[in-house]
Structure formats: structure tokens, C-alpha cells
Amino acid sequence: MSASASTALLDVTSLGVHTPAGRALVSDLSFDLDAGQRLGLIGESGSGKSVTSLAVTGLLGAGLTPTGSVLLDGVEVVGAGEKSLVPLRGRVASVVFQEPLTALDPLMRIGRQVAEPIARHRGLRGGALRTAVAEALDEVGLDDARIARAYPHEISGGQRQRAAIAIALGSRPRLLIADEPTTALDVTVQAQILGLLDELVDARGMALLFISHDLAVVSAMTSDVIVMRHGVAVERGAIADLLRAPADPYTAELVRSARALDDMLGAS
Numbered sequence: 001m002s003a004s005a006s007t008a009l010l011d012v013t014s015l016g017v018h019t020p021a022g023r024a025l026v027s028d029l030s031f032d033l034d035a036g037q038r039l040g041l042i043g044e045s046g047s048g049k050s051v052t053s054l055a056v057t058g059l060l061g062a063g064l065t066p067t068g069s070v071l072l073d074g075v076e077v078v079g080a081g082e083k084s085l086v087p088l089r090g091r092v093a094s095v096v097f098q099e100p101l102t103a104l105d106p107l108m109r110i111g112r113q114v115a116e117p118i119a120r121h122r123g124l125r126g127g128a129l130r131t132a133v134a135e136a137l138d139e140v141g142l143d144d145a146r147i148a149r150a151y152p153h154e155i156s157g158g159q160r161q162r163a164a165i166a167i168a169l170g171s172r173p174r175l176l177i178a179d180e181p182t183t184a185l186d187v188t189v190q191a192q193i194l195g196l197l198d199e200l201v202d203a204r205g206m207a208l209l210f211i212s213h214d215l216a217v218v219s220a221m222t223s224d225v226i227v228m229r230h231g232v233a234v235e236r237g238a239i240a241d242l243l244r245a246p247a248d249p250y251t252a253e254l255v256r257s258a259r260a261l262d263d264m265l266g267a268s
């Protein structure tokens with residue numbers, strides 16, 4: 001969160017999202033992210049985290065209306081048409097979602113899906129494209145040649161999420177939005193994927209907006225968070241400070257339940 005909003009890669013000011021019936025799903029949310037910075041959005045299910053990530057990338061479904069301002073690399077996303085949004089997607093920001101099956105095309109081999117953003121954004125063809133795809137798969141730990149030829153249903157959930165990460169990064173985005181990227185995975189695979197994301201974000205100097213309901217998971221990826229409840233930011237700051245002295249009762253509850261889980265795991 002920088003002092004100088006004008007240079008931010010992502011600059012969200014007083015974002016609101018409303019249903020057609022006028023219900024506010026997100027209200028008066030403001031934050032910014034500079035190149036290479038990380039920020040966590042944490043909150044219980046239904047608190048508006050995913051709606052925020054969709055609003056930020058201009059992907060809100062029909063009927064949901066955004067208000068306020070979202071500047072992505074200086075371009076206004078709120079109210080923008082597809083024509084101005086398409087060049088931003090991938091090149092500026094990419095999203096990794098909770099369920100990789102929704103991001104992957106079930107009828108297309110993994111290798112082709114990884115190739116598509118690389119060809120589109122980096123203009124590679126033929127042998128150079130094949131080499132770049134092999135490198136992209138290798139980078140996410142999918143170095144088995146079988147994976148490139150497989151369809152999504154032929155590989156494991158963890159491998160699918162690795163492939164989804166390779167696709168999201170193929171366009172070389174400067175901002176990665178990870179929306180509960182490990183929630184659908186078992187704990188061991190979750191730790192591997194978090195480690196992989198951490199390494200890749202670091203190696204490429206990407207900014208990261210990391211969304212989760214799980215304080216322990218968020219604290220593995222970022223040191224700064226916004227706590228959301230009912231579509232409103234109830235608290236923000238360094239995780240270390242929130243753990244020590246949560247100001248909002250809801251944050252205190254999040255900290256208590258994370259500690260209880262930790263104790264339970266420690267005792268087992």
C-alpha cells in the first residue's frame with residue numbers, strides 16, 4: 001500500500017459493487033498495490049473477496065454494477081468496455097482461481113492451453129513456442145512430458161492448479177491475483193502450491209493480491225492484509241500487528257480460530 005497512488009499498478013478507490021436489487025456486496029473499498037508488492041484479502045465466506053477480485057479485473061457478471069474507481073496500470077476498469085479491458089488481462093494482471101477445472105478447457109490438452117497465452121502475448125510460434133511451453137511447465141514442476149499431452153481430467157487436482165498457474169503466468173503479468181488458489185487441495189499439496197507461487201512471484205518481481213479465508217495461508221504469502229466482512233474492510237495492516245492486537249472483534253475471532261486450529265494440529 002503506497003503513499004503515491006498515481007504510480008500504483010493497482011489503485012482501487014471507494015469501490016462498490018451492487019446487485020440489481022441494490023444490495024451492496026462490496027462498499028467503499030480502497031487500497032493500492034505497487035509493482036512487486038503483496039497484499040492479502042482475508043474474510044469469511046461471502047465477505048466479498050471474490051466479487052472484489054472480479055471487479056478489479058472487469059470480470060463481474062451481468063447485473064452486478066461496480067462504482068468508484070479501479071485503475072489497473074493507470075487504465076480505469078470501472079465502466080470500461082471489453083475493448084479497453086482485453087489488453088490489460090494477462091499483460092497487466094492474471095487471475096488464478098480456486099477451482100482449476102473452471103479455468104481449464106476440459107476438451108483441450110494441457111500443452112495447448114499453456115501455449116495459447118504464450119503465443120498471444122509473446123508472439124512465439126513453432127519450435128520456439130514448443131520450447132517455451134516445456135519451460136513454462138517445467139517452471140511449475142510439471143516436467144513429465146505426459147502432462148502436456150493430457151486432458152485436464154487425466155491429471156491430479158494439484159497438477160491442474162500447477163497448469164492453471166503456468167497459463168496465468170504465460171502472458172508475463174505484472175500483477176497476479178490468486179483467489180483461494182489452494183482451498184480445493186489437500187493440505188500437503190496446498191503447501192507445495194503456496195511454495196511454488198511464493199517462488200514464482202518473487203523470481204518475477206510480480207505484485208500479488210492473495211485472497212483467502214484462512215489467516216495461516218495468507219500469512220505464508222503476504223505480511224500486509226485487509227480484513228473484509230460483509231463487503232467492508234473492517235481492518236488493515238501488518239499481519240504481525242493484527243495477531244498481536246486485533247482492533248476489530250471479527251479480526252480477533254479470525255485470530256482465535258487460527259490459533260485454535262494450530263493448537264489442535266500441534267497436539268495431534
Ligand SMILES: Nc1ncnc2c1ncn2[C@@H]1O[C@H](COP(=O)(O)OP(=O)(O)OP(=O)(O)O)[C@@H](O)[C@H]1O
Pocket residue numbers: 019025043044045046047048049050051052061064180213
Ligand atoms: N452474481 C451475483 N449476484 C448476486 N449476488 C452475488 C453474485 N456473486 C456473488 N454474490 C454474493 O456476494 C456476496 C460475496 O460473495 P463473494 O463470492 O465475493 O464472497 P467470498 O468472500 O469470495 O466468499 P467465498 O470464500 O465463499 O468465495 C455473497 O453474499 C454472494 O452470495
